[in-house]
Structures are given as structure tokens and as C-alpha cells.
Amino acid sequence: MSKNARLSLIIVAVVAVVIAGFVFFSRNNNTTAAPQSAGGKVTVVEYLDLECPSCRAAHPGVEKLKTEYGDRVTFDVRHFPIPSHRNAELAAVAVEAAGAQGKRDEMFKLMFSAQQEWGGQQTSQRTVFAGFAQQLGLDGAAFEAALEDPALRERVLQQRAEGSKAGVQGTPTFFINGTKFTGAPTYDALKSAIDRELSS
Template identity: 50%
Template sequence: MTANTKITLTVLAVVAAVLTGLFVFARPNTPAPAAQPGPQGAPPTVPAEVLVRPDSHKLSTAADGKVTVVEFADLECEVCGAIYPGVERLRAEYAGKVTFVLRYFPIPSHRNAELAARVVEAAGRQGKLEAMYQLMFETQREWGDQQTDHRATFLGFARRLGLDLPAFERDLDDPATQARVLADRKDGASIGVQGTPTFFVNGAKVSGRASYEVLKAAIDAALAK
């Protein structure tokens, strides 16, 4: 190897090292919102401004705002459907004492999950969000876990609730409706939601398989503080 060749190889190696360093330091750094440490021995909590956005849907509201339960739900998820009666029972038992918030988290592998969330969102434009949310879970066995598009089924739900159908379809297909649903899912992913249902009580993720008893215990503990 000649001296000129050695010099050329050395220069190339230096240039490569410099470019690599510039690439590493130039990468954008946009970390997801970090969970905040809880009191000693308590699970970490997620910032309230991420869990409950100004446009988040509150199914029930507590006047004092002391306890808030947030559910990231997939309307096609069978486990979400199974816990739904327990959530409704808790809403009735803690009416006026606990705020319950619905966040959309449609799983991509569920054919109709995102569409169902858009249906609920579109119904909300006509003041029927809660009624459509309830109808979705009460009829889930009719349309869930299928590889068939159920738009026609959901239009039937809109008729059943007495919605203005032309307006409903416009809202259903409005890109802003899809963006609203996906914004919820993005928030969930940013704080570690990986499946549904995922519950948070006052910012602390409820661990283990969700059930009426587990959620009630977490709510009671938060109310007792």
C-alpha cells in the first residue's frame, strides 16, 4: 500500500467519523410524556393534561373533581365489552362523586374498531355520544370480532337513536372525526397503553385484569385520601 493510499484512507475514516457524530447529535429528541413518581410505595402517575384533554369525553362528572377514572377502550374488544356492565354499575354507584372519562384506543387488528369509535364521535356531534357508546357495547356480539364492514349496521344504530342521518354520515366521514379518534390512541400509546381496556384512577394505572372489584377498590382508595 502506497503512502498516498494510506493518507487517503485515513482522511476518509476521519470524515466518516465526523459525519456519524453529526448524525447522532442532529436526531430529534421528542420523548413521550413521562409518568411522574407517586408517593413512596405508590405506582407512578401519568400527567393529568395527557390523560384528560380539554375535548376528552366525560361520561360522568364529579363536582369536586377529587377522583377521575379514565378508560382507554376499544369498542370491539371483548374484554372491554365484558367489563362494560361493571363500569356502568360503578358510574351509578358513584354518581356525582367520581368522574369517568372515555378515551378511544381502537386496535388496528379489529376490523370495525376505528369505525365504531368514529360512529360514537359522530353521534356526539348530535348530543348522543353516551347513548351510542352504550349501544355499541350492548350490541357488540352482533358486529364485533368479524372481518365484515359494519357501516350499514352502525347506520342502523344512528336511525335507532333518531339521529339526522345525512349529518351523521357527513360527520362520520369528516377527516376531523378520524383525527379526533387517532389523537386519543396516540395519547394512549405515548403513556404506555398497549391493550384494552386500560384504566387509570387519578393518573395511576390500574394493574392486573380489570374487574368491577378491582376498579371499585382503586376508587375507594382514592376517595379515602
């Protein structure tokens, strides 16, 4: 092999390594906490705490936006239970336990509609959440078993860890096509931000 041929091969190899490294670090820096849109659609990621009054206040607007945009916008709700909220983590696990029986969204709604009753309590609200499961017609034994499932708790804690890595410091925090939304997350403000992404 000639000297020039060997040099060309070395250059190609170095370029390949550099490109691979760029792809690797780009992938790692763009965490799953704030995914980009796919296929021209818009992705809205919300990190919330079920015991947070601000999350409860934002919830009706988010639900309205989901209805209005349909499949043009993907809404991804993730858990970020704040440690100082005594029952936030258990509430998140309860939502996922309901999700195992196809009632995740319904449990979200119940949690928020009754938040003023169970939120802010310093004792476990597990019995209250079991009552919610009963209201939704869930299998009570399966729901109770799911509350004890370490995998569900790990899912909740993993989402919180991803949120922290993405810069979430309080709730609710929204990302629209990977960009952190700033300002009060009102219906109008979120709609304007989504519309900008849809028209770009």
C-alpha cells in the first residue's frame, strides 16, 4: 500500500471516529426529558407534581389543548414528585398503577379534582387513592399490588431524574420541541408557543 493510500485511510478513520463521537454526545445531551418533534409534529413534555396547586391550575388548559390539536401535537406527561410533598410520589405511582388497567388519564383527573382534599396531608393518603381506584372501577387487588411494584416506583423516580437532568427545578415545567417553556403556563401562552412551532 502506498504512503498516500495509507494516509487517506488514516484520515477516513479519524473522520469516522470524530463523527461517531459527535453523534454519541449529541444523543446523550438531547435527553429523553425533552424530545424533539417527529414528522413535522410538535411534542409537548410536561413535568408535574400531583400535589402541586400550580399543576392542578394548568391541567384544564392542557386538557383543552390536547383536544384542540388532536394528533398534530404529542403531549407527554411525566412525573416530578417534589420530596417535600408527602404524598406526591405515592400519587404518581397510583397514576401508573391505574395506567396498568388503562385508566391513567382518568386517575390524573381524579387526583387533580380532589387535590385540595388529599394534598398537603402529612399522613399517607393510600386509602384515599384506593378509593379513587374503586371510583374508576379498577380491580382493587391488582391496584394494591401495583402500588407495591418496585418497577412503578422506579419509573416515577427515573422520570424525576430525567427532569432534573433537563433543568427542571419546579412544577409544572414544559418543554416544547425540546425547548424549555418560560413564563406562566396558561392556556393562551402554551397555545401561542405551540402555534409558533407548528408554523415554523
